[in-house]
Amino acid sequence: xLDDLRELYxxxxxxxxxxxxxxxxxxxxxxxxHGHNPMCGDSVVVHATVDDAGVxxxxxxxxxxxAISVASASLMTEVLKGKSxxxxxxxxxxxxxxxxxxxxxxxxxDNEELERLQVLAGVREFPMRVKCATLAWHTLxxxxxxxxxxxxx
Amino acid sequence: MTHAAANRLAAAPGDNSAAAFDVARVRADFPxxxxxxxxxxxxxxxxxASAQKPRQVIEAMSHAYETCYANVHRGVHxxxxxxxxxxxxxxxxxxxxxxxxSADEIVFTRNATEAxxxxxxxxxxxxxxxxxxxxxxxxxxxxxIVPWQLVRDRLxxxxxxxxxxxDGNFLLDDxxxxxxxxxxxxxxxxxxxxxxxxxxxxxxIDLAHARGIPVLVDGCQAVPHIKVxxxxxxxxxxxxxxxxxxxxxxxxxxxxxxxxxxxLPPYQGGGEMISSVTFEKTxxxxxxxRFEAGTPPIVEAIGLGAxxxxxxxxxxxxxxxxxxxxxxxxxARLTQVAGLRLVGTAREKASIVSFVMDNAHPHDIGTIVxxxxxxxxxGHHCAQPLMQRLGVAATARASFGLYNTREEVDVLAQALxxxxxxxx
Ligand SMILES: Cc1ncc(COP(=O)(O)O)c(C=O)c1O
Numbered sequence: 001x002l003d004d005l006r007e008l009y010x011x012x013x014x015x016x017x018x019x020x021x022x023x024x025x026x027x028x029x030x031x032x033x034h035g036h037n038p039m040c041g042d043s044v045v046v047h048a049t050v051d052d053a054g055v056x057x058x059x060x061x062x063x064x065x066x067a068i069s070v071a072s073a074s075l076m077t078e079v080l081k082g083k084s085x086x087x088x089x090x091x092x093x094x095x096x097x098x099x100x101x102x103x104x105x106x107x108x109x110d111n112e113e114l115e116r117l118q119v120l121a122g123v124r125e126f127p128m129r130v131k132c133a134t135l136a137w138h139t140l141x142x143x144x145x146x147x148x149x150x151x152x153x
Numbered sequence: 154m155t156h157a158a159a160n161r162l163a164a165a166p167g168d169n170s171a172a173a174f175d176v177a178r179v180r181a182d183f184p185x186x187x188x189x190x191x192x193x194x195x196x197x198x199x200x201x202a203s204a205q206k207p208r209q210v211i212e213a214m215s216h217a218y219e220t221c222y223a224n225v226h227r228g229v230h231x232x233x234x235x236x237x238x239x240x241x242x243x244x245x246x247x248x249x250x251x252x253x254x255s256a257d258e259i260v261f262t263r264n265a266t267e268a269x270x271x272x273x274x275x276x277x278x279x280x281x282x283x284x285x286x287x288x289x290x291x292x293x294x295x296x297x298i299v300p301w302q303l304v305r306d307r308l309x310x311x312x313x314x315x316x317x318x319x320d321g322n323f324l325l326d327d328x329x330x331x332x333x334x335x336x337x338x339x340x341x342x343x344x345x346x347x348x349x350x351x352x353x354x355x356x357x358i359d360l361a362h363a364r365g366i367p368v369l370v371d372g373c374q375a376v377p378h379i380k381v382x383x384x385x386x387x388x389x390x391x392x393x394x395x396x397x398x399x400x401x402x403x404x405x406x407x408x409x410x411x412x413x414x415x416x417l418p419p420y421q422g423g424g425e426m427i428s429s430v431t432f433e434k435t436x437x438x439x440x441x442x443r444f445e446a447g448t449p450p451i452v453e454a455i456g457l458g459a460x461x462x463x464x465x466x467x468x469x470x471x472x473x474x475x476x477x478x479x480x481x482x483x484x485a486r487l488t489q490v491a492g493l494r495l496v497g498t499a500r501e502k503a504s505i506v507s508f509v510m511d512n513a514h515p516h517d518i519g520t521i522v523x524x525x526x527x528x529x530x531x532g533h534h535c536a537q538p539l540m541q542r543l544g545v546a547a548t549a550r551a552s553f554g555l556y557n558t559r560e561e562v563d564v565l566a567q568a569l570x571x572x573x574x575x576x577x
Contacts, residue, residue, distance in 0.1 A: 002571055004524055009575055040516045041533040041546050066516035
């Protein structure tokens, strides 16, 4: 039984779940949104710092939740630094497909960020958990769009 | 150990908790219990969310559809007559089950939630004004919070909240202190759906009645476990939902004292609830029909009647003894799991065991035990204010029904041990 589950709970996920990176609120952040998963009550606040050229200089988050949602938020903050908003959007779409669509392969070895997010692809086999993996991303999207609230419903 | 072996063990002489109760025979009545999930036998520990259905209920309902079905209270034709009789006999059974004074005190709704909304809406129209107070408790399900908030926002009433202690006990003294000249209704749960706390409901009612305040009781989690006698309790309103009592979805029950129901205006308008309609004026039927606009849950009422017969055939006392034994076993067994803490250790509890683990979020716990075939509820259990009071975002909850066994508790405990192994 644990074998199956180790697909989902890979070491990287357990590590980011236990020791999330960028769990903070940067004072200079200029984009914020609050994300909420009504099913489990988990919530996350994403803070992004976007410069005048539209480049994401910093992403951080606050909140608590399950290992999947915390690890996903933590990984997200790492891969998005230095990306343009358009690149962030594209990455979210690829990541979303990876979490939901069967047969989406690791694919593009040039896409280093997507490669790093591959550890979360295991949620595909756990449909109830896809929302956990995508909560932080939906929240970031809302922050970028100038919204401030998002739920995964 | 096989299920049969576990059951023999559970029913071994000297084990009073289960001696009178043949759980193997009971399990044979529930077709779904032979299902497997992820190649493992289903271990269904989520009866507090919704209970499984015995063959007797399923058959009563398909029998109705196959042999006796038409709309009720409408036709002179034979089928309508027979169906009306079967439907109304469901109401009689509910009345008997709660020991209501009369079947006219039983209103059928779509679920418990609709019954709360009905009372909140109608009671507010008839009896509440700005500044009046309604007392609820920290233990409430959202179904007994949100309808009152809607009334509060509409009318400007005030909600007063009875606190609990850290173990989940309802604080009776604090409750009494909240009762004041503006208190118009007390609306509290009989059993907490998350912590299993059994609220001293008789005392709650007596204290309110001493001040002339009526009491509404949320019995959703009580009726599957406890014999309820609304007359002995002297409850003014008592609400439960069919699907947690081994009955069908789509039906809820509102018991209300006749005199009180008569004072309330209709809830929704439509067919079934009227005596006569002209475009100028409509007159309404007496309760319970006044509150049952439109075609009611006909076959669901028949199914609920069958569920009540089923529970009665086993006996509430035997069920309670079996479930209490299971809960005690589960609490002892689960606390042996490293890093596990029980949430809710009230003095009196129904067979609900909520817990958290040091390094694993309830959501992760739920996913992991699911792979072992174990269904538990994880999350806020529709009681977010309670979660806030307890200082947790969520809990995992195992809830036991009359068909569960100690062997199933063992399967859960083993699965939780692997959670600990994975998350350390
Ligand atoms: C204590 C309590 N009250 C009310 C409800 C609402 O029941 P329903 O969803 O059937 O309306 C539930 C169950 O969800 C419950 O556990």
